[in-house]
Amino acid sequence: MTTQDLHSSLLDSLTFASARTQAEALAAGRVSAVDLLEHALARISQFDNDLNAVVVRNDEGARAAAREADAALARGERGPLLGVPITVKESFDVAGFVTTSGNPDHANNVAEQDSLAVAALRAAGAVIVGKSNVPLALADLQSYNAIYGVSNNPWDATRTPGGSSGGSAAALAAGYVALELGTDIGGSIRIPAHFNGVYGHKPTAGLVAMRGTGVPSGRLADRDLSVAGPLARTASDLELALDLLVNLEPLAAKAWKATLPPARHVQLKDFRVLVIDEWPGSARSLHEALVVERVVERLRTQGAKVSRPSELPSGLLPDLTASHRVYRSLLGSSLASPPALSKAAQKRLEALAADDDSADAAWLRAPTLRHSDWLQDNERRVALRHRWERLFETFDVVVTPVAPLPAFRHDHSEPKDARTYPVEFEDGTREVPFFDLFHWAGLPVLPGLPATSFPVGLDDNGLPVSAQAVGPYLEDRTTIAFAQLLEEVYGGFIAPPGFSAGPATGASRP
Template sequence: MTTHALQPTLLDSLTFASARAQAEALAAGRVTAVELLEHVLARIDRFDRAINAVVVRNDEAARAAAREADAALARGERRPLLGVPITVKESFDVAGFVTSSGNPDYADNVAAQDALAVAALRKAGAVIVGKSNVPLALADLQSYNAIYGVSNNPWDTTRTPGGSSGGSTAALAAGYVALELGTDIGGSIRIPAHFTGVYGHKPTAGLVALGGTGVPSGRRADRDLTVAGPLARTAADLELALDLLLNLEPLAAKAWKASLPPARHTQLKDFRVLVIDQWPGNPRSLHEALVVERVVERLRTQGVQVSRTADVPVGLLPDLVLQHRVYRSLLGSSLAAPPALSEAAQKRLEALAPDDDSADAALLRAPTLRHSEWLKDNERRVALRHQWERFFDAFDVVVTPVAPLPAFAHNHSEPKDARTYPVAFEDGTREVRFLDLFHWAGLPVLPGLPATSFPVGLDAEGLPVSAQAVGPYLEDRTTIAFAGLLEALYGGFVAPPGYDTDPAYEASRP
């Protein structure tokens, strides 16, 4: 099939299309996998000097995979992602590619085989274009490191796309690929999705196998609290990818299979929604108010039952302050080789009162937590999961902000835990500590709940903003469906100015 005369228009129309739409175009023969890949490579060559999202590439290997996909399509094969180009977070092993997690100590660590999640997407027909940038050791809200440099936000290159899946979301927002694979322990899928205006899903803990991720290579045990999950430009693509990522753990798959329940509702008006826009004990930022009020207006317009925390019976909603303390304790103790405390942090640790039960104290003590204390916190975690289950008898989803601010300007000052960021409140702008940016992101992590980050438009500065929907344990389809229903009514991803090549698409932008 020769389509050279029509190809520029067709390829431009697929630039910001969903992975599902790209797969359909390939299956219908409207475009070949080789043509689509060359379009993607050309866009990366054109834009990535400024963005620096895709930092590991093997164009010839990708071209070979695209040719194989075209041959399979010609034979009549049909797979969910056959011929669709994707990138994956640098911390996932891809055979023949370096996995360093941004750490120079592992700059020569070439993977011998694909991570389990990567292998699943490849089996579904995806063409692996390359790997996207991350922070050092995946431990920051900004994606930069000494190996690959700094990743910038396509909406404003003076700002970060987030971390640790920042290169992932920048690649999606810039129109390189339609699907990405990330990880999340403290918002590393959802915060970058929020900063760049794409969709991200943190699955229920344990659903997606983590084999073949991170450094050093060869680890068998999953890191506590960490999950792997998809990022995309549509909610439907999140579900498509999640289905491909289930039941990959070889030992467990011999007997145990996850079969996720369907979404609780198929119509938005049937959802029972609790919205929370203020963290207990903290003032509400203008950004938090903007995001939640925009969602509330849309929900109430559709006849959705929306409640506030004051409407919840006493004792039904888990104690978020207690939960955050336990989260910080288990988060800090989840590191096999925790970094040394900064001098200031060491002094704070030494000055802690024995009865200090704050979240700050929990994080400082976490690296040296006694196993007996870890077991107590783990018991609290499980108890909280059961309390959330009771809560979700009365509600279907909880909607919150993702962070107290939109994408911020690059800030690489050290030590990291001493950084502050400008957050706008009703009484003016204040500098907020790095550690205080994670309340919302951490909310679903400790109990292992699913959470979907979804865009809700732009703020007054023209930056994308998002909310997250948190749902019941193992009911991932419910939060994705909720985001998808809002997307169908109000739109979702919008391409950043200057990255679109299709005038018709640009003219249709809200």
């Protein structure tokens, strides 16, 4: 084998490697940052006409950053991500790049400086390759918009990679980069991670600074409920990135510093796990059953203590239905300038009974919610966080599905809130409304709890499936460690067919 062949083989071996492994190879001098970047750019050029995951690029800027990383490595400098190529969600400001959040009204919005989160990853040595696709206004479970077009799932290009961090998850699964940066308010990290078979972490609310995300630029106040967090192909990379992303808010840093507690356990057999796979008032889908039963089998094999809601004392588990109503209320009122309701939604709003206390009613009323009503919902949110804290005296993590279905086929019909999706149940396939796909994703958002989405293999159709681990407030390391321990025993990320590390012909379309 020639020296060139050996070098090519090394780059191929790093294609689906973790960011940690890539950083170690760079630090050891086994590969240069320039070569690793060129390998990433070549894969994007090879596959992204089909996937359309990375939609904003500055190759020459990335090459300059890679050369600087190589010079730093040659001087003996080291950093957690020194020379490692990454991409970030389009809604994050990156100096010199456009930030639009998929909205044509902001097509000329060039960022003057990095967002706080991007700056932290760059300071750790990361080479910013580009930005990944999103839905319009980050408000969909699919990633498409009038500026950048449609992103496809590397497991099946007829299906969505999810949203709103859909391009992020697709870029990871396709082997472009090893680390991504996303945001999550309704599963926007965890659902794309699930649809693509990668890992995603929604941090505890307020832990990661959001300044420099979204449009219009220059906002100082964070959007309520929204968080920023990492996506990766390994659980350990989630923790690596999280450590870099905390304590970034300049004003708070003058006096306050978050020191996250260590993971509660270092062995699966010591975990006390509450498993929930059926939303109150809804039948369990076949997908939900598959995901949870697979996790339960693995946990019991490893000696973990697994419990179900039916075994709990009355009142220990918070009321999920009531919580979801509050979530929908605060979610719908979280925008300073909310979009107008569709004509169909406006009619439903006008027809609501005064005593309708459903989640759908809360969503319809949310854009015009009185501040006094918002304060009451906020009080319920804080009380709910304390309810979960009591539950976590008995359990270490709560495991649920991420969604009631795997990646679904593209559906761009309007209005969005009228869309339905085929979900399989024991008695057949039913069309499930758009907003009923968010029960599991919303569960940890309202109380601000950490949640880690982790892959658990493939379903009978060859699509990735994942579960999520929800943990106690500020105990992010516990959910990530739980996912990592399962990964160590049972494996995690699987590369999609057609995206091998060597020469390939294009995206897989099963």
